[in-house]
Amino acid sequence: MKVSIVGVTGYSGLELVRILRQHPQVEIRSIHSQTAVGQEISVDYPHLKGLIDLPIESVDPEKIMAASDLVFFATPSGISKEMALPFIRAGFPVIDLSGDFRLKKAGSYQKWYGKKAAPLEFLQQAVYGLAEFRKDKEAKLVANPGCYATAALLSLAPLVQKKLIEPDSIIVDAKSGLSGAGKKLSSSSHFIEVNENMTLYKMNTHQHIPEIMQQLQKWDEAIPALQFSTSLIPVSRGIFATTYVRPKEKASTDYFYDIFSAAYAADPFIRIQEKGHYPVLKQVIGSNFCDIGLAYNQATNILTMVTVIDNLVKGAAGQAVQNLNIIGGYPQEMGLRMLPVYP
Secondary structure, three states: EEEEEEHHHEEEEEEEHHHOOOOOEEEEEEOOOOOOOOOOOHOHHHHHHHOOOOOEOOOHHHHHHHOOOEEEEOOOOOOOHOOOHHHHOOOOEEEEOOOOOOOOOOOHHHHHHHOOOHHHHHHHOOOEEOOOOOOOOOOOOOOOOHHHHHHHHHHHHHHHHOOOOOOOOOEEEEEHHHHHHHHOHHHHHHHHOOOOEEEOOOOOOHHHHHHHHHHHHHHOOOOOOOOOEEOOOOOOOOOOEEEOOOEEOOOOOHHHHHHHHHOOOOOOOOOEEOOOOOOOHHHHHOOOOOOEEEEEEOOOOEEEEEEOOOHHHHHHHHHHHHHHHHHHHHOOOOOOOOOOOOO
């Protein structure tokens, strides 16, 4: 499969290059950005020297569609909802890593992103690309999930789908490395602010909240809301999510382990930890794995899920490649069996 990448100079775009470069069924035909047009990508990113020396091109939909079979948009939110429209109108396969096509409800994107939404007809065409639960394999427009949403939904899916928890009991406390904020500079991303520090941000206003709720309510309409907080921690990449729920009925630790093990038995990238063991960021960094540990307190009837992913891989580019594999009819793990980087 021949592919093009729009937004190649962002963190997710560069991660797509890293992953797709080793995919046995993919050829990167062209790379695109609004900056450094005409310059080989290895000039600004010398780690790619001799591996991919394609020139960065401006975005020409007709040229891209003539050369490739699929296009990735790894652009910041607010861009693909305009740039991707010629591809969508032509029925050309698009995988969008931004939030522009995730929210279906009219007015939701404007409320949470503060920007005008894509036309409603295109929002309705988009399939939400939570790869382990994606049913429409023929879709031409895939809205790749957000990183926080991926961690939260994979933590909750086995319970919510079976309606095993009190609908109003969901609390997600998630922490992310600095790369989750993208490359745009801000005072909060300065080394002196981040190093040896931890910061809570976007309390009750994070744009992944409606995305999470939209999917949860597809699984269980009785869920009214969730409590969701995000913090910035001094690491380059990774998401550490701690999720708390109250089961409808008291049970045993073994019972919940059986639920999760059965739910993800066929999914190569979900690793349920052994009882009494909880994942750490280091065990997934650089990989497409999502590792989940469970702790059940019978005294309080609280079940805790500890979930770790690499925000740039499973939370972005890696899941996008999973969605490419689904479109292409390849095994989901093709091109994605990278070992985590350790230490």
